[in-house]
Amino acid sequence: MVSSVVLCVLLSSLCAGKDAPDLSLRLREVEAVKEDSSEKTYDRDCSTIKDALDDLPFNRFSMLSDKKLTLTADKESRVPLAAAYVLSLNYEGVDESGRARLQVGVELAGSAPAKKVVETVLLLAPNKKARICGLRQDKGELVLVFSTP
Amino acid sequence: MIKRWKFQKIAARIDGELPLSSMPSDPESQRYAHFVETLHKHAQTLPEAPVIADESMTAFLSGIHEGLDAPVLSTGRLWTMGSALTAALILVLSLLVIFSRGDEKVRATEVESCTTELDGVTIKTFDNRDGVSTVWVTMPENDLW
Numbered sequence: 334m335v336s337s338v339v340l341c342v343l344l345s346s347l348c349a350g351k352d353a354p355d356l357s358l359r360l361r362e363v364e365a366v367k368e369d370s371s372e373k374t375y376d377r378d379c380s381t382i383k384d385a386l387d388d389l390p391f392n393r394f395s396m397l398s399d400k401k402l403t404l405t406a407d408k409e410s411r412v413p414l415a416a417a418y419v420l421s422l423n424y425e426g427v428d429e430s431g432r433a434r435l436q437v438g439v440e441l442a443g444s445a446p447a448k449k450v451v452e453t454v455l456l457l458a459p460n461k462k463a464r465i466c467g468l469r470q471d472k473g474e475l476v477l478v479f480s481t482p
Numbered sequence: 483m484i485k486r487w488k489f490q491k492i493a494a495r496i497d498g499e500l501p502l503s504s505m506p507s508d509p510e511s512q513r514y515a516h517f518v519e520t521l522h523k524h525a526q527t528l529p530e531a532p533v534i535a536d537e538s539m540t541a542f543l544s545g546i547h548e549g550l551d552a553p554v555l556s557t558g559r560l561w562t563m564g565s566a567l568t569a570a571l572i573l574v575l576s577l578l579v580i581f582s583r584g585d586e587k588v589r590a591t592e593v594e595s596c597t598t599e600l601d602g603v604t605i606k607t608f609d610n611r612d613g614v615s616t617v618w619v620t621m622p623e624n625d626l627w
Contacts, residue, residue, distance in 0.1 A: 384610075384612035384614060385610075385612070385614045388611065388612075432591070432592070434594075439619075448600060449597075449599040450619060450621070451597070452596065452597050452598070453593060453594075453595060453596035453597075453605075453617050454593070454595045454596075455591065455592070455594070455615065456594055457591050458591045458592075461590065461591040461614075461615075462591065462613075462614045462615075463593070463614065463615040463616070464614055464617070465616075465619065466616060466617070467619035467621060468619060468621070
């Protein structure tokens with residue numbers, strides 16, 4: 334009798350739908366510049382994410398901003414970037430493999446209607462990074478590095 | 483055989499069935515006589531066994547019947563229950579393992595899709611050697627932005 338009750342409780346808890354918890358997202362904006370020097374230089378903040386930068390064809394990396402965001406499922410967040418871009422983030426919940434599904438758009442700031450330079454869907458695994466590279470700005474390019482705790 | 487007969491005679495004398503004057507005087511007989519006397523003495527100090535009166539016999543027997551009819555949680559029954567509970571536990575754990583296998587975490591980040599609305603912009607995706615998923619935008623050098 335007791336085991337039947339325990340079995341039912343376990344099965345119902347396994348079959349029950351789960352509400353997506355808020356997503357903690359870390360967003361870093363990095364300015365990547367190509368200089369004549371053959372040696373790569375990273376500022377103090379960029380040196381902590383060398384794994385996301387050291388294969389890029391640039392010499393100097395500077396952290397423009399480091400934001401910790403909390404995203405609610407199905408609620409769009411807009412983040413102005415340092416360069417002439419606006420970032421839109423739409424967290425769509427966690428997929429069956431446990432990864433956060435994040436719709437990311439980079440728009441040209443001031444364009445009407447808004448023109449999307451890139452729109453992508455990232456499946457972010459815990460403790461892993463993803464990045465968007467090649468966003469031109471006055472000096473070098475902008476690299477966006479996304480990571481989850 | 484002779485010794486046994488001799489001890490029976492000694493016991494009969496102490497019980498008063500034979501005259502005490504004919505008690506043998508050898509040390510072995512004296513030791514046995516002393517043993518029997520001590521046994522008698524201690525037996526007399528024991529309480530008398532309770533006697534169930536006729537009027538109490540019905541209640542006494544009904545009590546016995548109640549005791550017989552009551553279910554007894556025997557060791558065998560306990561073992562059966564324990565085995566059944568263990569089997570149920572194993573079943574539950576097995577189901578838990580089977581059902582939770584679907585939620586096994588994938589530890590890789592992935593770029594599911596990417597598009598652009600700008601002409602001349604191309605996008606490619608790849609993972610670098612450290613497993614960082616990358617969306618690489620190639621923008622032509624013009625004043626579109």
